[in-house]
Amino acid sequence: MDFAKLMSAQIKKSKESAPPDSSNKKYLKRSELEAQRQAAYLAEQKAAEEARQERANKKRKAEEDEAEKEAERKEKRRRLAEESRQRREEEEREEERRRRKRLGLPDLPPPKKDDQGTPVPENEDIEDVELVRKLRALDEPAVLFGETHKQRLRRYKRRIGADNLAAITTDGPIPTTLQLVPEKDMKVDLNIPGDKEGRQFLFRQLASYFTMVLKEWDVTLARRTEDVKTSYQGKQAYAAMVQARENMRPMFKKMEKGDLEDSMLKPVVEIVLAAQERRYVDANDGYLRLSIGNAAWPIGVTMESYFTYPPEEESPVNHDILFRPGVAPDGSDTFTPRTLIYDLKGAFGSMKKVGALYEPEDDGALDQPGVWRSKPIIQRSQPIPPSAYQTHLDAGLKPPPLNTSTVRYWSDYSRLYYHPKSLVQLSEFELSDTLMPFETWEVGLDLFEKMEREVDVMDRDLRPFVEECDGMQGIQIMTGVDDAWGGWTSGWIEKLRDEYGKLSIWTWGLGDQGGNMAVPRERRLQQIVNSARSLNVLAEQSSVYIPMSNSPAKVPSYLSIDPSSPWHIGAIQSVAMESMTMPTRLRSSDNRRGTLQDLEESFNSTGKRRIAKLEMSIADPDVLSEKSSDRIAQAEKVGSMVPRQVSEGDDNQLADFDMEFFTKDYRIASTRGHKKEHIFGRAETSRGEWDVSGDVGRGRDPRDRFGSGPALQRFQASLLFPLLNSFPAIFDVGEGNASTVAVYTGLTTSTAVAEQVRSLEQIVRRIHSLDERESLCNGLQTIAEEYDEGWDSGSDSDEDF
Structure with a gap:
């Protein structure tokens, strides 16, 4: 290898890779290379900073543009909201004018013009130092940015009312501009002042008292433990407080305006005064008189008499059990039935x-323009x-x-x-x-199942009423059982039992049940099948099932009823139902009160004898109160008294009634001979001064499991049954036009139920279809056996078998 040539190539290569230098230096120091690197880095950072600054400027400009657009949009929304508010207020005023014109009330006063601020008279001024001091005393800013003395004075005037009362909006449960008074000045006077200053002070007293009560209520609920707050009862208590607070807002607005009518102001003052004196029962009664006026009972139209009683007396009926308080759209209180x-x-x-x-319904709502371009054709049914x-x-x-x-x-x-x-x-x-009659059991059940698939009927219809109740005794169902309503109710009650497994559910089954001979034979047989299918389901799912014929089995001479009139039939049934359940509505302080479960335990000791027959007697209350032997004997001759005497040695030891609603019209002849009725238990309710204290007709206590004789529990109420002008004149027990009658009712379980059910089962076995005959008949036999256990022997029969 040529070493010289190799060295020459390496030197040439190093010269080519070296950075150019203006000084054409052959060699560069390391410090010069570091300086060149730093200069290049600084130039790169400067370029990046300039690019970042340019992007920030663009972003800021975009945000400013967007803020301007948003401000324009807010201003546009504000204008639209203001226009919508004015249009809505005008529509409400027009609707109120129409309503007042329809009811014959005076026209609305002209609306007050809202001026920009409170006008300040030229001759009325406050020095700036004094004005600042007064503003600070009101917890107001002394000076606002850019505010002139006149604007500051106007701001102060807005916070001061016309009568020099501070119009500060309180921060209490219900914010109000009424100046609250100290607790020592809250005691109201029963006399309503007639002057303006006196009424204004009375409004301040009422606002102060209600604010104090609501605050204490809120604080008390807040002190509860967390597990109590999250429980169902805890949530219900808080909801009641919130509802009471919201319901009182309209009254606060009326008191601020000073236009609370005397017809409402006087009862409110009576309620507050009674509460301040710790007479809470009187306060509750005053609230009921203010809320409901003259109301009525939806079935027998009798509850009006319970609501209208003298102020010094206390109603024995607790109205909140069957009626619910509410608020109408105009802010007034209402009292409607829980039905x-x-x-x-x-x-x-x-x-x-x-x-x-x-x-009110707006009949002109259909005339408003819709989404269709063409005008719709409206078909109105004849009202x-x-x-x-x-x-x-x-x-x-x-x-x-x-x-x-x-x-x-x-x-x-x-x-x-x-x-x-x-x-x-x-x-x-x-x-x-006639094309689609609502008569067969399957039609009612199919209709319920169809509605249940489309919407949860329980959540839509029933749950809003249930959630308003603090504690439920139970649910009462009044339904027809010999037509499609039996199938409809069967579907309903199965869903109720799934939702409320241990709740008392009483079902009153109404209908001819095949006993009306005026009905064609084919329809009468269909009614019997419907009644049997309803009995099979309702008696199993209900806590108590009471079959009621549309015509009493025994009709006394003092009763004149038209069997073809539903008005007469409903009236006599309502007397029996309403009187039998009277103990469940009495006040809890009354020892005569009994819940639905208490009545049920009287005649259903085993828990399986759920079918009971309803009986009733009517009498003149004057005859009972006088206790005259001659008049009682005369009344008993015409059948207007309960025959209290029973034969000696009778194991039943209970008296008979004048009317019996347990139908026996389709009973067939028995091959086993006539069997004497044995009574298991009975619950009796008397209204009036009936003589029920004697030893004759006394049964054993239901709690005594080892005693002999039928179980018996009696409830008594002094409140008579009122006969209003909407009630038919079907009773002839008194002299002249009697306004009240004394009622004696009873619910009884006996072996007659088994005989009735077996007769029904034998008829159904002959006429019902094969596919459901076996299960239906087996169910009816099971029901009947519960009333024969232990008593199917010759000892209770007139002849041996």
Whole structure:
């Protein structure tokens, strides 16, 4: 290898890779190379900084442009919102004018013009130093940026009312401009002042008291433990507090404006005064008088008498059990029944889903322009005209007497308003439709299952009412069982039992049940099959099942009822149902009160005898109160008293009633002879001064498992059954037009149930289809066996078998 040539090539290569130098130096120092590297790095960083600054400028400019656009959009939204608010307020004022014109009320006063700030008279001024001091005393900024003395004075005037009362909005549960008074000045006077200053001070007292109560309520709930807060009862308690606070806001607004009417102010003052004096029962009664006025009971139209009682007396009925408080759209309090009513199309009569208590229906809503370009063709059904009775009630006049020819629907004699969620119309079927009759059990069940697939009926219809209850005794169901309503209710009750497994569910099964001989034979047999299928399901899923015939099995001489009139039939049934369950609505402080479960334990000791027969007697309360032997004997002759005497040695030891709703019309002849009825247990409810304290007719205590004789538990209430002008004149037990009657009712379980069910099973076995006959008949036999266990022997029969 040529070493010289190799060295020459390496030197040439190093010269070519060396960086050029303006000084054409042959060699460079290491410091010069480092300086060149640093200069190149600084130039690169400068270029990057300039690029970053340019991007930041572009971004800032874009953000400024976007902020300007956003400000324009906000201003546009503000203008649109202001225009929408003004348009909405004008529509509300126009709607209120129409409502007042329809009700005959005076027209609305002209709206007040909102000026820009409070006008300051030229001769009224405050020095700047004094003005700053007053602003600081009100916790206001002394000086705002760019604010002149006149603007500062106007700002101060806005915070001071016309009567020199501080119009500061409080930070309490309900913010208000009323100046709150100290606790020592909250005691109100029963006399309402007539002057403006006195009324204004009264409003301040009421606002202060309600603010104090709401604050204490909120603090008390906040002190609870976390597990109590998250429980169902804890959430319900907090929801009640929130609802009470929201319900009081309209009253605070009226007090701020000073236009609270005397008709509302006086009861409110009575309630507050009673609460301040720790008379809480009187305060609750005053609230009920203010809230409900003259209300009524939806079935027998009797609850009006329970609500209208003298102020110095206490109602024995706890109205909150069957009625719920609410708030109408105008802010007024309402009191509507806790009920859910299903009916077919056209069965509600002239009643509207949304009545006068809530927002009126806007018939002109269909005339508004829609999404279609062409004008829609509107088909309006002919409305059902209201009856003369309802027309007079709406006008505040004395209604004319009702009769069987003027009562067309149950809404013709109804005397109360319902919540819109209480009325549910089944539009798939129409009342008295011959093409699609609502008569077979399968049709009702299929309709319920169809609705359940489309929407959760439980959550939509029932749950809103259940969530309002602090504690539920149970649920009562009134339904027909000899048509499609039996299938509908069977679907409903199975869902209820899945949701509320241990809750008491009482089912009142109404209908002819095949006993009306005026009905064609084919339809009568269909009614028997429907009743049997309803009995099989409802008796199993219900806590208590009470079959009720549309005509009593025993009709006393003092009862004049038209079997073809649903008005008469519903009236006599409502007397029995409403009186039998009277103990469940009495106040808890009353020792005569009994829950649904208490009544149930009286006659269903085993838990399996769920079918009970309902019986009733009616008497003149004057005869009972006088206790005259001659008048009682005369009344017993015409059948208006319960025959208290029973034969000696009778194991049943219980008296009979005048009327029995447990139908026996389709009972077939028994091949085993006549069997004497044995009574297992009974729950009795008396209204009036019935003589039930004697030893005759006394059964054993239901808690005594080892005693002899039927179990018996009695409940007594002094409140008589009221006969309002909407009630038919079917009782002839008193002298003249009696306004009240004494009622004695009983629910009994006995071996008669087994005989009734077996008779029904034998008829169904002959006429029902083969595919479901076996399961249905086996179910009925199982039900009947529960009433024969231990008593199917010759000792209870008139002849040996």
